[in-house]
Amino acid sequence: MNDFLNQIRLVGDWLTSSQQWHGDEGIPRRLLEHLTYSGLSLLFAALIGLTLGLLVGHTGRGAFAVASVVNLARAIPTFGLVVLVVTLAGLSTTPVLVALIALAVPPILINTFEGVRGVDPATRDAARGVGMTEWEVLVRVEVPMALPLILLGLRVAAIQVVATATVAAYPGLGGLGRFIVDGLSRNDYELVIGGSAVVVALALIVQVAFTALRRLIVSPGLRVSAAKS
Amino acid sequence: MSDGEPLVRWGWIADHAGELADYTGVHLRLGLLPVLFGLIVSVPLGILCHRWRWLYAPVLTVANILYSIPSLALFMIFVRYTGLTERTVMIPLTLYTLSVLVPNVVDGLASVPEPVRLAATAMGFGTARRVVQVELPIAVPVVIAGVRVAAVSSISLVAVGQLIGQGGLGYYITRGLQLDFPTPIVTAIALIMLLALATDALLVLAQRLLTPWSRNKVRVA
Secondary structure, three states, rough: HHHHHHHHHHHHHHHHHHHHHHOOOHHHHHHHHHHHHHHHHHHHHHHHHHHHHHHHHHHHOOHHHHHHHHHHHHHHOOOOOOOHHHHOOOOOOHHHHHHHHHHHHHHHHHHHHHHHHOHHHHHHHHHHHOOHHHHHHHHHHHHHHHHHHHHHHHHHHHHHHHHHHHHOOOOOOOHHHHHHHHHHHHHHHHHHHHHHHHHHHHHHHHHHHOOOOOOHOOOOOHHHHHHOO | OOOOOOOOOHHHHOOOOHHHHHHHHHHHHHHHHHHHHHHHHHHHHHHHHOHHHHHHHHHHHHHHHHOOOOOOHHHHHHHHHHHHOOOHHHHHHHHHHHHHHHHHHHHHHOOHHHHHHHHHHHHHOOOHHHHHHHHHHHHHHHHHHHHHHHHHHHHHHHHHHHHOOOOOOHHHHHHHHHHHHHHHHHHHHHHHHHHHHHHHHHHHHHHHOOHHOOOOOOOOO
């Protein structure tokens, strides 16, 4: 236990030492790289996942294809994909983005699809009955009702991406994983735990941000069912 | 990669078939035992959370925090206590499965229709017997949906364990990078995906056998 408390103190020292907060090797620079990788890949994954999910959920066509693609994509080892693309295409941001997009699309796609498909057919028919076009049914009825699930998918994807972007450091692409990989090779425990602490803090911020976002944009009428998911 | 090097050298795969089979076996063990352990922890934990709802939020928060710790870091934390052994890979992977399995056990139990619960009670089932003989079997489809997600991601995460020398097929991923030779990397990725998808298919089959009454009604979350 003393050993454990000692570790925490050392990590605290590491996190607060001014040397960590300046220069090319400091936390801000690595954080920026990490956020760039995570943000860009989430953006692309959301574009792919939301578009496909809404399309398939609304039309009901291609449900089987979506389930198969999601299964297949979930099975891809992210670490392997990063290393493979680095070997084939050389060191650049592309390998990280490709692998992280592949990681983030499945939860966004499946939740969007399930959310839209799960809308009560009677509600959908009522919307058509009052004269809404298909586009209006999608944007004004299905999306708002599916929003809790869609946000859950985005949140899961965001947390996975933030945690996994650390593998980018293995083939030498920076990000917060740099501290972990360097600590690993130098047997420097504080560096490993310190780097992970920053990643965990980032993941928690993401979690809180999504909770706040849900409060803000999910219709109050849906809050009760949203609390369950 | 040097010019003219093909993506896959089939001869290399043929030469290493025996070794590949060994690593595949190790990979399966490292990937699937954690799911089993995770299930052993999650089922009682899920039952408790279902019974006392106030317990659910803190348990889920802890599971989600564990899930957000990068695997690379979690492996390292355990190296200090369990050394460079297979346990160091399996304990973190077990912890990761909780964030999928606990909610699915709770949701599965919540999916049991109230009349069924009442009927079992009326027939004289005690709480423990009702949970084991009536509620858990009805929860199986939702629980297995979680097991499928946990198993597939566990199998693909094992490879990261190679950074502490215990990654099953991940061995070929780091090897390929060191040698600047894509064949082992491609082979490892293909085998890992194959293992994950085969496991997934077996779980679907297991679910059909376990719940003959609910065919074609299950949705994967």
